[in-house]
Structures are given as structure tokens and as C-alpha cells.
Amino acid sequence: MSRAGAVVVRRATPADAEAITTIHVDAWRHNYRGLIAETTLASLDVAARAAAWRLQLEAGAAVFVGTPANTQAGTLAGTRADALLGWVSVGPFRQSESARPEVRSLTPGWAELYGFYVAPRAQRQGVGHALWQAALEWCLDQGYRDLGLWVLAGNVPAIRFYQRCGLRDLGLDQDFTIDAQPLVEKLMARTLASPV
Ligand SMILES: CC(C)(COP(=O)(O)OP(=O)(O)OC[C@H]1O[C@@H](n2cnc3c(N)ncnc32)[C@H](O)[C@@H]1OP(=O)(O)O)[C@@H](O)C(=O)NCCC(=O)NCCS
Structure with a gap:
């Protein structure tokens, strides 16, 4: 378990599946308005996604969650001590046949941040940086030397x-679709050998 300011970060358990899903859906609806079609945002199904998360967590997925360290002090005051503030998931970089050749040759052996979401009420208060530190430590512990992610x-x-x-x-932008909406995602990356 690691601490950064008003946040405690720990490894997620299957019992966190529903809270993880709620943050995921809330953040999409809050932050992706104007980027992703309203019909897609309205149709997100918390129950189905929570069931999938529970299975992934039971299988040992590397997901880290942030909770409030001290509800009496700091900018996160008033947040329930058991409430999750955000989460990050990480693992081996996903390889896709449809990725462009430069991506396919660069990314084998990399780590990938699959998802990174902070509850809208807790954003811009340092939760993301605390979760980032936990993901980074996990990657270094696992022996990864490079980390990449796709961002809209x-x-x-x-x-x-x-x-x-x-x-x-x-x-190395690539096109993709969600519910037939054409979108573009960027590949961002860094080596893990240099200081954080
Ligand atoms: C992107 C995201 C994960 C970052 O998490 P976060 O908790 O908001 O991040 P932090 O608070 O640690 O840092 C965010 C910014 O707030 C600033 N900040 C941190 N604490 C602050 C405080 N107390 N007061 C004001 N600003 C603060 C940081 O300096 C940082 O500034 P920067 O964006 O210019 O670097 C989060 O905003 C999020 O979930 N966004 C929506 C979903 C999303 O886009 N996810 C990425 C998918 S690829």
C-alpha cells in the first residue's frame, strides 16, 4: 500500500468491481461529452461491466485503486473513507493484427496502461499522480522498461x-470506432529507465 498526500493506493480486489465500474462510467459521461456520442454515453451498462471487472479481478488483473487517506483534512475532506477515488489498470501491451507496422514492431515487451479513471468529484486533486506512481512501481517491479497507452x-x-x-x-495515431463513431487515438509512451 502506498500513500501520496490525501490518497492511499492499494491493489484492487473483486469486491471493488462495482465501484471501479461506477467511476469508469461516471468519468466517461463527465469527461467524454463532446468527444464520444451521447447515445453511447447514455447506453453504458454498469451491471454488465461490473460483472466483467469482477472476473478480471478474480483472474489477478493488476488494478490499483485510490481511497481517501484522511477524511478530516485536505481537499478530499468529506469523502467517505471507504469510497474509491479512482483506479488504474496495467499489464502487457496488447498486440493487434490491425495495428500499424511501426506499433507492432515497437511495443512487444512493453507495459500498457489499459484504463485510468478518477471520479469526477476527485479529479485535479493529486489522485491521478498517486495512482500513476503505483502503476509505475508495478511496471518496474515486473521488469518492464517501456510503458505505452492509447488516449483519445x-x-x-x-x-x-x-x-x-x-x-x-x-x-502513431490510429483510427478506431465505438458504436460506429469514427475516432482517433494517440499512442503515448515513455521509457522507465529515466527518473519519474
Ligand atoms: C486524467 C486523469 C486520470 C488524471 O487524474 P487526476 O486525479 O485528475 O490527476 P491529478 O490531480 O494528479 O493531476 C491533474 C492536474 O491537476 C493538477 N492538480 C493536482 N492537484 C491539484 C490541486 N490540489 N489543485 C489544483 N490542481 C491540482 C495537477 O498539477 C495536474 O495538472 P496537469 O494536468 O497540468 O498536469 C483524470 O483527470 C481522469 O480520470 N480524467 C477523465 C478520464 C480520462 O481521460 N482518463 C484517461 C484515459 S486514457
Whole structure:
């Protein structure tokens, strides 16, 4: 378990599945309005996603969650001590036949941040940086030397956050769709050998 300011970070358990899903869906609806179609945001199904999360967590998925360290002090005052503030999931970089050749040759052996979501009420208070530190430590412990992630091209605040974490845009954007909506995602990455 690690602490950073008003946040305690721990490994997620299957019992966190529903809270993880709620944060995921709330953050999509709060932060992706204007980026992803309203019909998609309205149709997100918490129950189905929570069941899938429970299975992944039971299988040992590396997910870290942040909870309030001290509800009496700091900017997270008033948050229930048992409430999750956010989560990050990490593992081996997913390889796809449809990825462009540069991505397929670069990323084998890398770690990937699959998902990174802070509850809308807790954003911009340092929770993301505490979770980032936990994910980074896990990657280093596992022996990874490079870390990458895909971020929606229009998600400017997240891109800025990742730049502060030392990641850079590799200029290897790829097209994808959600519910037939054409979207673009950016590959951001950093080596883990240099200081955080
Ligand atoms: C991107 C995200 C994970 C970052 O988490 P976060 O908890 O908001 O991040 P932090 O609070 O640690 O840092 C965010 C910014 O707030 C600033 N900040 C931190 N504490 C602050 C405080 N007390 N007061 C004001 N600003 C603060 C940081 O300096 C940072 O600035 P920067 O964006 O210019 O680097 C989160 O905002 C989020 O869930 N966004 C929506 C979902 C999303 O886009 N996820 C990424 C998918 S790829």
C-alpha cells in the first residue's frame, strides 16, 4: 500500500468491481461529452461491466485503486473513507493484427496502461499522480522498461497529464470506432529507465 498526500493506493480486489465500474462510467459521461456520442454515453451498462471487472479481478488483473487517506483534512475532506477515488489498470501491451507496422514492431515487451479513471468529484486533486506512481512501481517491479497507452486524440487534459508523467506522443495515431463513431487515438509512451 502506498500513500501520496490525501490518497492511499492499494491493489484492487473483486469486491471493488462495482465501484471501479461506477467511476469508469461516471468519468466517461463527465469527461467524454463532446468527444464520444451521447447515445453511447447514455447506453453504458454498469451491471454488465461490473460483472466483467469482477472476473478480471478474480483472474489477478493488476488494478490499483485510490481511497481517501484522511477524511478530516485536505481537499478530499468529506469523502467517505471507504469510497474509491479512482483506479488504474496495467499489464502487457496488447498486440493487434490491425495495428500499424511501426506499433507492432515497437511495443512487444512493453507495459500498457489499459484504463485510468478518477471520479469526477476527485479529479485535479493529486489522485491521478498517486495512482500513476503505483502503476509505475508495478511496471518496474515486473521488469518492464517501456510503458505505452492509447488516449483519445481530443482528450487534451489527459494528454497534458500524461506529458507531466513523462510520456510523449509518438505520432502513431490510429483510427478506431465505438458504436460506429469514427475516432482517433494517440499512442503515448515513455521509457522507465529515466527518473519519474
Ligand atoms: C486524467 C486523469 C486520470 C488524471 O487524474 P487526476 O486525479 O485528475 O490527476 P491529478 O490531480 O494528479 O493531476 C491533474 C492536474 O491537476 C493538477 N492538480 C493536482 N492537484 C491539484 C490541486 N490540489 N489543485 C489544483 N490542481 C491540482 C495537477 O498539477 C495536474 O495538472 P496537469 O494536468 O497540468 O498536469 C483524470 O483527470 C481522469 O480520470 N480524467 C477523465 C478520464 C480520462 O481521460 N482518463 C484517461 C484515459 S486514457
